[in-house]
Amino acid sequence: MTRTRRYTQRKRAAAREETHERIVEATMQLHEEVGPRATTISAIAQRAGVQRLTVYRHFPDETAVFEACTARWLELHPPPEPAGWASCEAGEERARATLLAFYRYYRGTQRMWRAAHRDEPEVPALQGPMAAFRDYLREVGEGLCEGFGADRDSRLATTLQHGLAFTTWASLEAQGLDDAAMADLVVAWLEGLVA
Known part of the structure; x- marks a missing residue:
């Protein structure tokens, strides 16, 4: 029994x-x-x-x-991890590798990200996870800033945060850029700030 x-x-x-x-x-x-x-x-x-x-x-x-x-x-769709670009030389090379990793990730998962960004203001249950992802992007951006020898409050940090955002990827994708061209553009912005 x-x-x-x-x-x-x-x-x-x-x-x-x-x-x-x-x-x-x-x-x-x-x-x-x-x-x-x-x-x-x-x-x-x-x-x-x-x-x-x-x-x-x-x-x-x-x-x-x-x-x-x-x-x-x-x-099922984990975001890119720093181990994926840790072996790249700090600075522009690492920034390009990081941006490219996120842009490829966004391309493969864009349906969910588009819906989440669109609906976040009206769906309280979505706001916590979206804030956590933005915090993760901020940490990634801060790590990249260190490779340029810049502090977290610099224009470089702001540019990196902007470059890592899904909304930036979506805007550049709508203009017909592929992932590599997007990464190159953001790195050019960074080079202009560093020069």
């Missing part, structure tokens, strides 16, 4: 986990397709093939669903 009970408990736990994952996956898909602002609990439930009440059993509110979605999405 104990074996049967353990088997049943494991089976239920696996089913709960599978439902949880379907809800998170449905939320990610909807965020990319219609944006966080237009993603309702009803739409998530329908996409996941569950009832609204089931969504609330797994997540007490919209913030909890969005946090799980963000965590899973970032797990």
Whole structure:
């Protein structure tokens, strides 16, 4: 009898986990397709093939669903890490490698970033994760500034922060620049400040 009970408990736990994952996956898909602002609990439930009440059993509110979605999405699409450009010479070479890494990342993940930037002002649950990503970009920019021998409050730091932003990538992409041309342009801005 104990074996049967353990088997049943494991089976239920696996089913709960599978439902949880379907809800998170449905939320990610909807965020990319219609944006966080237009993603309702009803739409998530329908996409996941569950009832609204089931969504609330797994997540007490919209913030909890969005946090799980963000965590899973970032797990699947992690932003570039400093190890990727650490071997480059500090200064312009490292800045170019860093910018190129982020621009390639943005190109591959642009649907989600466009939706997130558009909807952030109206979706409180999105504001925390977006602020955390901006903090990460600030840290990356500060590390690059050190390679130029510049302090964090300089025009160089401001230019690096601007260059690392998704909105800068999106603006330059709309003008027809490819990722390498974008990185070269931002590095030219930096060279002008350093000269």
